Amino acid sequence: MEQLTLFDLEPQSTERWQVDNFSADNFGQQSARMSLEQKLIEIMVVSNDFNRQSVSYQLSKNDCLHRWLKYKEGFSADLVKRLLKEFDIKADDTVLDPFVGSGTTSLVCKMQKINSIGFDILPMSKIAIKAKESVFDYDLSEIKQLISEIKNLSLPENYDKRTKYVTITDGAYPDTTEKEIAFFTDWNNESKYSKITKNLVTLCILNSLEKISYTAKDGQFLRWDYRSKKMLESAEYRRQNGKSPLVIRLDKGIMPTLKQSLLDELNSVCNDISSIQRNSQPNDSKLQFIEGNALYELPKLESNILNGVITSPPYCNRYDYTRTYALELAYLGITDEKIKRLRQELLSCTVENKPKIDYIKENYIALGKEDDFNRIMQIIENNKTLLEINNSLTERSKNGDINNKGVLRMVDGYFTELTFIYAELFRLCKSGAKVAFVNDNVRYGGEVISVDFISTELAEQIGFKPVKVYSLKQQKGNSSQQMAKFGRVALRKSITVWEKP
Numbered sequence: 001m002e003q004l005t006l007f008d009l010e011p012q013s014t015e016r017w018q019v020d021n022f023s024a025d026n027f028g029q030q031s032a033r034m035s036l037e038q039k040l041i042e043i044m045v046v047s048n049d050f051n052r053q054s055v056s057y058q059l060s061k062n063d064c065l066h067r068w069l070k071y072k073e074g075f076s077a078d079l080v081k082r083l084l085k086e087f088d089i090k091a092d093d094t095v096l097d098p099f100v101g102s103g104t105t106s107l108v109c110k111m112q113k114i115n116s117i118g119f120d121i122l123p124m125s126k127i128a129i130k131a132k133e134s135v136f137d138y139d140l141s142e143i144k145q146l147i148s149e150i151k152n153l154s155l156p157e158n159y160d161k162r163t164k165y166v167t168i169t170d171g172a173y174p175d176t177t178e179k180e181i182a183f184f185t186d187w188n189n190e191s192k193y194s195k196i197t198k199n200l201v202t203l204c205i206l207n208s209l210e211k212i213s214y215t216a217k218d219g220q221f222l223r224w225d226y227r228s229k230k231m232l233e234s235a236e237y238r239r240q241n242g243k244s245p246l247v248i249r250l251d252k253g254i255m256p257t258l259k260q261s262l263l264d265e266l267n268s269v270c271n272d273i274s275s276i277q278r279n280s281q282p283n284d285s286k287l288q289f290i291e292g293n294a295l296y297e298l299p300k301l302e303s304n305i306l307n308g309v310i311t312s313p314p315y316c317n318r319y320d321y322t323r324t325y326a327l328e329l330a331y332l333g334i335t336d337e338k339i340k341r342l343r344q345e346l347l348s349c350t351v352e353n354k355p356k357i358d359y360i361k362e363n364y365i366a367l368g369k370e371d372d373f374n375r376i377m378q379i380i381e382n383n384k385t386l387l388e389i390n391n392s393l394t395e396r397s398k399n400g401d402i403n404n405k406g407v408l409r410m411v412d413g414y415f416t417e418l419t420f421i422y423a424e425l426f427r428l429c430k431s432g433a434k435v436a437f438v439n440d441n442v443r444y445g446g447e448v449i450s451v452d453f454i455s456t457e458l459a460e461q462i463g464f465k466p467v468k469v470y471s472l473k474q475q476k477g478n479s480s481q482q483m484a485k486f487g488r489v490a491l492r493k494s495i496t497v498w499e500k501p
């Protein structure tokens with residue numbers, strides 16, 4: 001069979017993608033990172049042919065089915081298709097994604113008759129997966145009937161129930177919209193439609209929430225429109241205390257009602273369903289999704305069952321899914337207390353994450369796998385690159401270069417937890433299976449952390465054979481604070497590929 005690669009064009013010289021200084025102003029030790037860089041640059045491939053859109057949600061936006069959950073952190077169906085081809089995965093094989101998100105890997109597999117297993121801690125994943133995997137089961141006439149019924153529905157005048165909220169989403173919607181969300185939700189729950197159609201309505205409501213709210217997802221936080229209660233109260237507080245008004249740039253203009261947005265969403269998914277039902281055939285491949293923490297769930301699976309892994313974990317970039325998706329979580333009934341717990345379930349990627357190692361250990365002991373736990377811990381503790389990074393960050397923190405100690409805990413926890421994931425994947429893979437991880441490199445306090453190469457080194461120590469590190473031509477910029485203080489260093493966005501020998 002012809003060997004296909006992700007890059008059809010001539011690979012570029014890797015020079016511009018090679019880091020030549022890991023510690024700004026030569027502040028700390030960098031010999032371990034430097035020698036790792038020199039070693040792994042050999043397997044790095046950079047090309048034009050692959051771009052930021054493929055590893056982000058942008059391509060999925062135009063992709064039938066995959067765009068059904070508005071999920072900016074997703075990668076594209078195109079990327080998954082290319083990797084499946086590159087890995088020579090065939091019908092009836094099994095592919096795993098430990099960090100499912102909107103379900104791109106699972107759904108591309110489903111459409112190609114490939115079995116899949118996936119995990120995610122977010123309840124939205126379950127709803128999205130259910131909605132998408134049912135694509136051949138919908139009765140289009142039922143959905144059309146539902147759409148026409150919604151067209152004739154309106155909020156009763158004396159209706160007074162409001163949708164649930166949590167502290168960070170308090171006042172997120174105009175008053176009537178709060179009532180409209182509760183009204184349509186109750187109507188959906190009590191309606192006569194089939195379970196899968198009701199689930200589709202829930203998905204379409206979830207997709208509407210940001211649009212009909214005073215908020216906008218923006219990096220790590222929600223931004224608020226100047227008309228929201230939060231912004232009006234804060235402006236009043238500043239006025240009373242003689243402070244100048246804050247400059248609030250978010251003006252969402254005229255916002256749609258839930259009914260308008262719901263109808264748009266339903267019409268759009270209805271078109272997709274009709275086109276997929278016309279142009280593709282259903283198949284009986286198995287799509288297994290488990291709402292749970294991959295760190296605790298992977299050790300429970302049987303060994304040697306996978307033909308491949310295609311995934312993208314949370315990046316080590318302080319991005320907090322529980323804040324970005326607070327509207328959606330609150331809508332699904334997740335309380336403040338539960339959101340805090342969910343945040344702690346995230347692979348350590350926020351400054352608020354506390355170490356999970358005691359829970360991980362407990363789980364391995366409960367499964368009778370203490371030896372595995374100890375072996376994996378040894379790999380982590382003896383890894384010179386991780387040691388160098390943790391030491392450098394500690395020194396940077398003492399020097400006042402890191403403004404939040406949570407960063408140290410996050411980086412340490414991130415690699416510890418990922419090593420457990422890599423080790424489990426190794427155990428779960430059949431011989432010859434390939435694993436792809438999409439991730440971004442990061443920089444804190446002037447210290448460059450090459451997530452792609454460090455992960456590859458850890459994977460190799462676990463037993464994988466490093467195959468390639470595909471690096472995107474477009475690199476990532478730095479935060480403005482890092483740039484101002486330490487100058488600019490381009491950070492790679494990569495897809496690391498390993499093989500179980």
Ligand SMILES: C[S@@+](CC[C@H](N)C(=O)[O-])C[C@H]1O[C@@H](n2cnc3c(N)ncnc32)[C@H](O)[C@@H]1O
Binds near residue numbers: 100
């Ligand atoms: C980068 S996103 C994955 C996006 C996915 N590739 C897609 O196309 O939609 C990372 C996902 O990991 C999930 N996650 C974070 N920590 C997790 C954990 N410990 N176990 C399982 N999933 C987790 C997050 O909720 C998030 O949905």
